[in-house]
Amino acid sequence: MRELNETVGVFQPDKLILDPTYPQQVGSGVFADQATPTLILRGQLLAKNAEGKLVLAGADNKDHLSICLTDTMVEKETVGEVLLAGAVNANGIIVPEGEDVYSYKEDLRANNIYIKNTIGGM
Numbered sequence: 001m002r003e004l005n006e007t008v009g010v011f012q013p014d015k016l017i018l019d020p021t022y023p024q025q026v027g028s029g030v031f032a033d034q035a036t037p038t039l040i041l042r043g044q045l046l047a048k049n050a051e052g053k054l055v056l057a058g059a060d061n062k063d064h065l066s067i068c069l070t071d072t073m074v075e076k077e078t079v080g081e082v083l084l085a086g087a088v089n090a091n092g093i094i095v096p097e098g099e100d101v102y103s104y105k106e107d108l109r110a111n112n113i114y115i116k117n118t119i120g121g122m
Contacts, residue, residue: 028081029054029066031074038075044068046082054080 031040032053040046040056047057048064055061066082074080 026081027084028079031078031080033076034074037073040068040072040074040080042068042071
């Protein structure tokens with residue numbers, strides 16, 4: 001799970017970089033209700049919980065990944081704009097899935113989380 005935790009941690013607000021060849025799929029989703037208003041920042045990696053609502057991605061939430069596209073104040077039934085993620089390379093850049101994408105671990109592969117090998121074929 002270390003690879004997943006490192007992958008989840010690479011995104012920072014306003015430092016989100018997209019590969020220009022990636023077929024961007026912008027969508028929207030409903031955030032899980034919050035007891036107090038919570039700010040979700042642009043570039044934050046999101047996942048869907050068991051109810052199909054958007055939550056922050058982490059070791060416990062790693063299904064149906066997407067990336068928050070705008071700073072969003074989340075309360076009850078808040079809808080957010082997201083980019084549907086394809087693959088993530090070692091530098092945290094969203095790239096298309098292709099022949100040079102490989103799976104680190106079976107548990108990552110089962111949840112469609114991929115790391116693109118970008119370092120000299122290593």
